[in-house]
Amino acid sequence: MSVKYTYQCYAIGDHALTFSFGDRIDTTVNEYILQLFHLYRNFPWPGIKDCIPAYTTITFVYDALYFLNRKIDPIDTIQALVDELLIPNTVTHKKKTNNLVRIPVCYATCCAPDLASLATIKQITASELIQLHSSVTYRVFMNGFLPGFAYMGKVDEKINAPRLTSPRQKVPAGSVGIAGDQTGIYPMESPGGWQLIGRTPLSLFNTNAVKPCLLEPGDQVQFYPISWNEFQNWSAQ
Secondary structure, three states, X not given: OOOOOOOEEEEOOOOEEEEEOXXXXXXXXXXXXXXXXXXXXXXXXXXXXXXXXXXXXXXXXXXXXXXXXXXXXXXXXXXXXXXXXXXXXOOOOXXXXXXXXXXXXXXXXXHOOOHHHHHHHOOOOHHHHHHHHHOOEEXXXXXXXXXOOEEEEOOOHHHOEOOOOOOEEEEOOOEEEEEEOEEEEOOOOEEEOOEEEEEOOXXXXXXXXXXXXXXXXXXXXXXXXXXXXXXXXXXXX
């Protein structure tokens, strides 16, 4: 079945164009964004250097010199291509089978500095918070912030939590956090303001791998608890 979405189009500097299909977390819209991304990746356009999908936007990075030499307006050209080839009143999109990734998480105190305080704020036990976090299958909506940092959602409303008022200067790699409706994993040590409730021993980003990012937009993710001993043994492998 075809569905038509309206969009806003605006330039990002002098070599990129963004199409925005809304401003809220919506699985249906995000699936459509990814269909656009995969369609572009399978059939690249001349003069387009990159395509960047996000929650509700998709950005096309273009070679300004390519269009200048041909005396073609890049904005009109790209918008016409989107209108002709990608809007689903002319293309019927079939939902692809998304990859399911199971991720071990240690929710022990040493890995979860915000777990106890968040549970207290939410008036539930730490065990209930862990159960609520690990019982949902999450969708990877986009990668951003850091290489391999996957924004996933939505968390149960009972554990929805704002970012910290004062971000940490160092968040260990593998830390699992919550920010609003989202949950995510820090792929490397970095500053960060998400509420940290666990840590995974898995590597989320590897520059030497054929697929550098463990998680990609559209993937489905399930967390499962492991003990501190299991975490240490896993990390030692």
